[in-house]
Amino acid sequence: MEKPAAIPEYPRTYPKPDKFDVVNHSREKLDGMGLVTGTRKFVADFDLPNMIHVKMLGSPHAHARIISIDTEEAMKMPGVVGIYTSKDVPRVAHTTAGQGYPEPSPYDTFMLDTKVRFIGDRVAIVAAETPEAAIAACRKIKVQYEVLPAVFSIEQAMAEGAPVIHDESDCSVPIPIHFDPKRNHCAHMETKVGDVEKGYKEADVVLEKTYHSHYAQHCPIEPHTCACYLDEDDRVVLISSTQVPFHARRITAQVLQIPIKRIRVIKPRIGGGFGTKQEVLLEDVCAFVTMKTRRPCRWELTRAEEFMSARTRHPMSVTIKMGVKKNGKITAMSMKVLSNTGAYGSHALTVMSNCGSKVLPLYKCENVEFIGDTYYTNLPVAGAYRGYGATQAAFGAEAHMDELASAIKMDALKFRAMNHIKVGETSPIFQALGEGRAGVSMVIQSCGLAECIEIGRKEIGWNEKRGKPGTGIKRRGIGMCMLMQGSSIPEIDMGSVFIKMNEDGSFNMLLGATDLGTGSDTILAQIAAETLGCDHSDMLVYSSDTDFTPFDTGAYASSTTYLSGGAVINAATKVREQILAVASMMLGEKPEQLTIENKTILGKNKKNKITFSQICKYAMYEVNQFQIGAIGSHVTHASPPPFSAHFAEVEVDIETGELKVIKYVAAVDCGTAINPQLADGQTQGGLLNGIGYATTEEYHFDKSGRMLNPSFKHYKIFGANDIPEIKTFLVPTYEPTGPYGAKSVSEICINGALPAIGNAIKDAVGVRICEGPFTAERILKAIREAGKIGKD
Amino acid sequence: MKLNITLNGAKKSLEIAPNAYLLDVLRDLAGMKSVKRGCGEGTCGACAVLIDGRLRNSCITFAAHCEGATVLTVEGIGSHEHPHILQKAFVNHGATQCGYCNPGSLLAAKALLDRNPDPTMDQVKEALDGNLCRCTGYVKRIDAVLDAAKEMKSSREEKR
Ligand code: FES
Ligand code: FES
Numbered sequence: 001m002e003k004p005a006a007i008p009e010y011p012r013t014y015p016k017p018d019k020f021d022v023v024n025h026s027r028e029k030l031d032g033m034g035l036v037t038g039t040r041k042f043v044a045d046f047d048l049p050n051m052i053h054v055k056m057l058g059s060p061h062a063h064a065r066i067i068s069i070d071t072e073e074a075m076k077m078p079g080v081v082g083i084y085t086s087k088d089v090p091r092v093a094h095t096t097a098g099q100g101y102p103e104p105s106p107y108d109t110f111m112l113d114t115k116v117r118f119i120g121d122r123v124a125i126v127a128a129e130t131p132e133a134a135i136a137a138c139r140k141i142k143v144q145y146e147v148l149p150a151v152f153s154i155e156q157a158m159a160e161g162a163p164v165i166h167d168e169s170d171c172s173v174p175i176p177i178h179f180d181p182k183r184n185h186c187a188h189m190e191t192k193v194g195d196v197e198k199g200y201k202e203a204d205v206v207l208e209k210t211y212h213s214h215y216a217q218h219c220p221i222e223p224h225t226c227a228c229y230l231d232e233d234d235r236v237v238l239i240s241s242t243q244v245p246f247h248a249r250r251i252t253a254q255v256l257q258i259p260i261k262r263i264r265v266i267k268p269r270i271g272g273g274f275g276t277k278q279e280v281l282l283e284d285v286c287a288f289v290t291m292k293t294r295r296p297c298r299w300e301l302t303r304a305e306e307f308m309s310a311r312t313r314h315p316m317s318v319t320i321k322m323g324v325k326k327n328g329k330i331t332a333m334s335m336k337v338l339s340n341t342g343a344y345g346s347h348a349l350t351v352m353s354n355c356g357s358k359v360l361p362l363y364k365c366e367n368v369e370f371i372g373d374t375y376y377t378n379l380p381v382a383g384a385y386r387g388y389g390a391t392q393a394a395f396g397a398e399a400h401m402d403e404l405a406s407a408i409k410m411d412a413l414k415f416r417a418m419n420h421i422k423v424g425e426t427s428p429i430f431q432a433l434g435e436g437r438a439g440v441s442m443v444i445q446s447c448g449l450a451e452c453i454e455i456g457r458k459e460i461g462w463n464e465k466r467g468k469p470g471t472g473i474k475r476r477g478i479g480m481c482m483l484m485q486g487s488s489i490p491e492i493d494m495g496s497v498f499i500k501m502n503e504d505g506s507f508n509m510l511l512g513a514t515d516l517g518t519g520s521d522t523i524l525a526q527i528a529a530e531t532l533g534c535d536h537s538d539m540l541v542y543s544s545d546t547d548f549t550p551f552d553t554g555a556y557a558s559s560t561t562y563l564s565g566g567a568v569i570n571a572a573t574k575v576r577e578q579i580l581a582v583a584s585m586m587l588g589e590k591p592e593q594l595t596i597e598n599k600t601i602l603g604k605n606k607k608n609k610i611t612f613s614q615i616c617k618y619a620m621y622e623v624n625q626f627q628i629g630a631i632g633s634h635v636t637h638a639s640p641p642p643f644s645a646h647f648a649e650v651e652v653d654i655e656t657g658e659l660k661v662i663k664y665v666a667a668v669d670c671g672t673a674i675n676p677q678l679a680d681g682q683t684q685g686g687l688l689n690g691i692g693y694a695t696t697e698e699y700h701f702d703k704s705g706r707m708l709n710p711s712f713k714h715y716k717i718f719g720a721n722d723i724p725e726i727k728t729f730l731v732p733t734y735e736p737t738g739p740y741g742a743k744s745v746s747e748i749c750i751n752g753a754l755p756a757i758g759n760a761i762k763d764a765v766g767v768r769i770c771e772g773p774f775t776a777e778r779i780l781k782a783i784r785e786a787g788k789i790g791k792d
Numbered sequence: 793m794k795l796n797i798t799l800n801g802a803k804k805s806l807e808i809a810p811n812a813y814l815l816d817v818l819r820d821l822a823g824m825k826s827v828k829r830g831c832g833e834g835t836c837g838a839c840a841v842l843i844d845g846r847l848r849n850s851c852i853t854f855a856a857h858c859e860g861a862t863v864l865t866v867e868g869i870g871s872h873e874h875p876h877i878l879q880k881a882f883v884n885h886g887a888t889q890c891g892y893c894n895p896g897s898l899l900a901a902k903a904l905l906d907r908n909p910d911p912t913m914d915q916v917k918e919a920l921d922g923n924l925c926r927c928t929g930y931v932k933r934i935d936a937v938l939d940a941a942k943e944m945k946s947s948r949e950e951k952r
Contacts, residue, residue, distance in 0.1 A: 026886070028883060028884070029883065029886065029888060031891070032882075032883035032888050032891075033872055033875065033879070033883055034872070034891075035888045035890075035891025035894055036866070036870075036875070036879040036882045036883055036888055036891065036894050036895075036898060037826075037866060037867070037870060037871055037872055037875065037879060038824075038825060038826020038827075038865070038866040038867050038894075038895050039826075039872070040891065041825070042828070042892065044819075044828075044829065045825040218926075219924075219926050220890070220892075220926055221828075221830040221836060221838050221890070221892045221893050221924060221925065221926055222828065222830065222838075222890070222892045223829075223830070269890070269891065270890060271828070271830075271890045271891075271892030272889075272890040272892060272926050272927050274926070300829070302832060303830070303831040303832065303833065303835075303836075516890065517889045517890020517891065517892070517927055518889065518890075519889060677885075677886040677932075678886060678889075680886070680932075681886045681889055681927070681928055681929070681932055683929075684928060684929030684930075684931050684932070685889065685925075685926070685927045685928045685929040686929075687929065688929035688930070689926065689929075711831070711833060711835060712831055712833075712835035712836055712924065713833070713835050717924060717926065718930075719920075719921040719922065719923075719924060719930075720916075720917045720918075720920040720921045720923070720925075720930040720933065720934060721917045721918055721920075721921035722921075723917070723929070723930050723931070726929060726931050728931075
């Protein structure tokens with residue numbers, strides 16, 4: 001038998017050039033002018049002739065069986081084109097989580113079901129001539145429900161005899177992972193390294209505390225939007241605001257039981273995602289409606305739907321136990337995570353396991369234990385959200401580091417500085433906790449934490465201000481935390497790129513990678529230009545379209561710069577070799593003697609010269625003709641963590657509990673910042689989202705499980721006037737496994753605000769608040785319970 | 793019913809439904825796709841336009857109320873070929889990430905600079921507070937507006 005072709009060996013490290021011409025410079029965002037002049041198109045900007053509009057009738061009950069649906073009257077409403085219920089659609093168990101295949105999330109979701117599991121769950125699809133007509137028809141649909149007892153907390157979900165949310169016989173997991181829906185137990189993971197009990201015995205101080213993090217929504221300003229039409233060949237074309245066009249194509253094909261080849265997914269400009277658009281939420285319905293009605297359609301979530309029925313951050317209780325010696329050595333640590341995934345298990349396992357894998361390795365310790373459990377409830381569905389578990393776990397871990405430092409009377413900065421992981425070190429957790437399977441072990445090759453701490457310490461005035469809250473009604477406090485994340489999912493995710501040359505020396509670069517507003521088109525163009533020897537504006541970037549761009553797992557897991565950037569280098573290197581080969585023929589010199597400078601090939605001693613344009617024309621029209629171009633793919637063998645230190649200065653009014661964040665400082669080591677301005681923008685945007693999460697953003701539910709505040713009016717995200725003084729610093733390091741030394745930057749910055757602000761509140765008023773957000777009520781209650789400050 | 797407006801400098805006569813919102817009229821009938829829907833309930837500013845020079849959220853403004861008005865969208869303040877100083881400043885400062893909030897915030901900035909050519913940072917923050925952005929953290933947007941103000945001032949002085 002013939003041996004299968006060898007798996008391509010991807011570069012494990014990239015050589016470091018002496019200098020950078022294009023990367024590490026703040027080059028103009030390629031789509032910037034198109035965005036500010038309004039010419040760049042988002043999904044809703046595509047006019048499709050004869051288009052109809054989709055609305056979903058959402059469930060008014062948190063848990064109910066649908067006995068019957070009467071659509072007769074609704075069908076008679078003006079403008080209604082079609083109404084579809086579970087009887088009309090295929091029943092295929094799947095996950096909406098846009099993850100690699102097979103997904104580490106349970107197949108527990110159906111396009112439409114005879115049961116609803118949270119308020120806002122899908123009941124019936126309405127297609128009508130206008131959105132208003134569709135809404136009016138929704139109101140006329142008569143549904144008879146058998147209301148079931150519901151479960152609104154993890155405690156209720158795990159209780160003996162609790163109502164079973166997924167009692168259907170056809171839910172399952174596509175890979176061998178723990179899944180026990182009869183007990184509402186969606187996922188479980190545990191790992192142990194060393195001897196934790198022994199570690200606790202050796203400790204001088206052992207502390208244990210539970211930290212609670214809450215529901216929140218990503219709030220991209222563009223809500224989820226999807227449009228669909230049939231093309232000239234009767235194929236289904238979806239234009240979607242998705243972070244994962246290829247997963248969207250695969251999952252839509254799966255749900256509708258049609259071949260992948262019948263579907264094309266186009267991702268135009270996206271108005272932010274932050275993880276919520278890593279979910280396949282609209283595509284199946286839009287494709288179904290278009291196939292049924294043979295008319296183009298569009299479905300745009302309302303803001304209320306975005307809050308209630310798109311995706312959220314997993315609320316969690318994270319219990320941290322740590323043992324420490326008086327000299328500051330950490331002898332043991334345990335993390336127990338209880339995660340609420342809501343009604344469906346999207347990312348249920350991996351967000352939970354990331355609590356451990358993206359937080360525990362930060363500090364050196366031989367004895368480590370992680371136990372995580374995820375439960376179903378009848379509340380909104382959680383999913384991927386920037387930070388992905390690290391946000392929730394870092395809150396607990398970094399609050400705990402401060403508590404331990406004060407227990408052994410050591411400065412919190414010094415305690416962290418002596419314990420954090422450094423270059424040349426590893427953590428057993430890297431190998432122990434993967435994404436649905438074992439992780440990949442790695443040694444840290446770049447770490448700028450020491451410098452991050454130093455910069456932040458000076459900028460916030462740590463030495464002068466820490467521990468000096470003052471005595472008035474308004475107390476000041478300083479707090480900090482340290483963070484790590486990852487860069488891509490190693491040996492699982494794959495990215496690829498196609499580059500071809502044009503006669504004027506420009507290049508088309510077709511990216512599977514998904515720019516959802518981060519600027520990845522631009523930074524990937526910079527990486528290509530650096531490799532090829534041209535300017536980033538010579539790269540004509542197109543992302544993404546499943547018909548035209550090669551595969552990429554998508555924009556998630558902090559992967560685009562590191563993983564897809566590697567694919568860009570791999571493709572551009574091949575193109576460069578072709579260019580040099582043609583130039584060598586034209587100039588009669590050996591390729592090794594040639595250099596490239598600004599789209600010009602220089603011969604030995606720079607005597608002979610020839611331009612990119614001449615080379616391409618020669619290859620296209622003259623001799624040994626071929627298209628100069630190449631495809632490059634990449635799979636990473638590591639997931640090097642970016643590191644960061646965040647510092648907050650706060651003011652707390654001890655009479656009202658009111659909190660004001662005065663100043664916020666973040667120093668981040670993302671390796672080489674491919675585009676410093678964009679990296680800085682990621683940091684600032686992420687940290688402000690984090691500050692919102694820590695201080696104002698919160699879901700309020702009534703007794704029936706209904707979210708009471710699904711609007712920007714009552715769910716407060718920060719506006720320009722709310723921001724504190726923000727100072728951000730990029731600390732350069734060089735990550736040899738990354739493209740031009742780069743690591744990720746997008747996710748890490750959201751994780752710091754909860755712990756840094758929590759630690760600052762403790763410094764100001766001496767109380768530890770273990771539950772976000774830090775509202776005036778919560779702070780005042782904590783102050784009163786502690787019973788000291790209010791009185792003195 | 794008929795709606796007569798001056799849209800980005802051109803007279804327009806549009807056939808509208810009496811209860812139509814300006815947002816839908818501008819997008820669907822006048823082709824002004826820069827006007828974005830972020831919430832549809834007057835809380836995000838993505839749909840903001842200038843009506844007779846004043847910043848208004850078009851998603852909660854009845855088109856019929858705009859009879860005779862002058863309406864400005866981002867298409868009317870600059871183009872690729874001739875960008876407005878504010879547009880250039882947004883790009884130069886990295887105030888555009890996903891860009892979905894940009895048309896609204898650019899118009900908010902323009903309205904501010906039209907009435908106050910030399911604003912303080914606090915005035916900029918205040919004026920742009922109604923235009924939510926989830927990507928940038930506002931720092932670069934504020935810098936862009938302050939910088940544009942400076943540049944506009946110096947180009948005014950040069951002209952003198
Ligand atoms: S869409 Fe008009 S304010 Fe949000
Ligand atoms: S740039 Fe994305 S919302 Fe402002």
